[in-house]
Amino acid sequence: MPAKSEREVTAMHVRGNLKGILFTFLVSVLVALLSGLPAAPAGAADGPTAIKVFYSEGTSGEGPAISQRVQQAHPEVVIDYCPPDGITTYLPTTAEDLRLKYNTIMLSDVAYNKLSPQQVQAVRDYVQHGGGFVMIGGTTSLGPGGYGGTPIEEVLPVTCAPNYLDKTVSVRVVYTGHPLLEGLPIDTTPVLYGYDIVFPKDGSDLVLETSDGAALFVCWRYGEGRSVVFSSDISWLWGAGLKNWLYYETFVANILKWAAGLSGFPSIAKLDPDQRTDSLYADPVDTGTGAHLL
Numbered sequence: 464m465p466a467k468s469e470r471e472v473t474a475m476h477v478r479g480n481l482k483g484i485l486f487t488f489l490v491s492v493l494v495a496l497l498s499g500l501p502a503a504p505a506g507a508a509d510g511p512t513a514i515k516v517f518y519s520e521g522t523s524g525e526g527p528a529i530s531q532r533v534q535q536a537h538p539e540v541v542i543d544y545c546p547p548d549g550i551t552t553y554l555p556t557t558a559e560d561l562r563l564k565y566n567t568i569m570l571s572d573v574a575y576n577k578l579s580p581q582q583v584q585a586v587r588d589y590v591q592h593g594g595g596f597v598m599i600g601g602t603t604s605l606g607p608g609g610y611g612g613t614p615i616e617e618v619l620p621v622t623c624a625p626n627y628l629d630k631t632v633s634v635r636v637v638y639t640g641h642p643l644l645e646g647l648p649i650d651t652t653p654v655l656y657g658y659d660i661v662f663p664k665d666g667s668d669l670v671l672e673t674s675d676g677a678a679l680f681v682c683w684r685y686g687e688g689r690s691v692v693f694s695s696d697i698s699w700l701w702g703a704g705l706k707n708w709l710y711y712e713t714f715v716a717n718i719l720k721w722a723a724g725l726s727g728f729p730s731i732a733k734l735d736p737d738q739r740t741d742s743l744y745a746d747p748v749d750t751g752t753g754a755h756l757l
Contacts, residue, residue, distance in 0.1 A: 514566040514723040517554060519545040521572035521603050525698040525706075529715070536712035540719055547573070556581040558588035566723035568594065571697060572601025575609035587614040590688035595722030600659040600694040601701065602627060607659060618690050620667035620683035624660035629701075631656055632673040641670045643682060643691070643721050646713050653704030655679075658695040682721065689722050 520526040530542040543565075545553045550573065555561045561568070568586060578586075590596045596618055598604060606623030610616045616623055634652045636644070649671070663669045663681045671680035682691040696702035697715060705711060 513539050513541060514720060514725055515564065516540060516542045516567045516569060516719050516723075517545065517561075517565045518542050518569045519547065519550045519554070519571070519573055520698065521547055521574065521577075521601060521608075526571070529698065533712050533715050533719075537716040537720075539725070540716050542719075547577070550577050551579055551582075554578070554582050556585050558585045558592060558594075561585055561589040561594060562592070566595055566725075567597060567719050569597040569599065569719060569722075570604070571599035572604045573608065574603040575613060575615065578615075583614050587618055590618045590690055591686035593687040593724075595688060595719075595724065596685075596690040597718055597722050598690070598692050599697050600627070600692075601696050605659040605661060605692070605694060618685045618688070619664075619692055620681045620685075620690055621661035621663055621678060621692050621694075624662070627657060627659045628677075629657040630675075632658070632675055632677075634679065635672050635674060636670075637672050638668055638670040641668060643670050643680065643717050645717060647710050647717070651708070651710070653708050655695040655701055655705060656703060657701040661692060661694050689724065691718050691722050693718065
């Protein structure tokens with residue numbers, strides 16, 4: 464049998480490599496189809512530092528635009544936006560399902576009665592066992608939204624008064640150097656046009672307050688999870704000026720990443736809330752990757 468020429472040998476190697484590449488591609492497509500999950504949005508991070516966020520709002524309708532802005536500026540944050548009328552359907556009803564799908568939940572001006580009793584308990588247990596939870600203020604959030612005395616208030620770093628103020632205020636830093644403020648020149652923060660009245664719990668970190676001394680930005684550790692409250696808004700009305708801030712996307716991303724325990728954002732020590740006396744820091748919470756679009 465005559466020996467193959469060098470050109471023939473090279474061609475065989477090329478064909479073999481092409482077959483291998485094609486096989487790998489087909490396997491990846493098959494796995495994606497079988498999983499039933501859509502691909503992550505273009506530009507979304509694919510690695511150990513990516514986080515998945517469930518985000519729903521009350522009535523403003525600005526959520527899709529906010530999600531797009533944050534994800535474009537911070538592709539490590541993958542946001543599943545849920546419209547106001549879809550939260551009962553799309554927010555999982557067990558802590559296990561929440562844990563499998565999301566690193567952080569963010570509710571913005573969402574009234575308590577929008578959640579089912581099963582979802583309320585699931586959120587509480589989810590945070591207790593390591594999940595992140597963010598509540599943004601508004602006229603139907605926190606106290607005015609009916610969260611006072613509920614299992615959701617239990618995981619929050621604040622107690623909720625039943626009222627809010629439509630009032631123009633500036634922002635003051637209380638906790639200089641907190642990870643939530645990383646990369647933010649807070650002295651340039653625009654004014655806010657209102658806020659819910661809340662009171663920080665013992666052991667929480669008051670990071671920002673209003674110019675009239677009201678708690679504005681508070682966080683803490685609940686069980687193995689974290690929760691954050693921003694008692695003003697990130698959308699229209701109270702947050703209209705904030706949305707035009709040059710650092711708006713980083714401000715929102717910092718909240719989500721800290722709540723999720725993303726690497727580089729130190730975790731508060733794993734103590735039960737009633738045992739905490741200070742903001743100690745420990746290893747970050749492990750996070751997942753990928754996206755599940757609603």
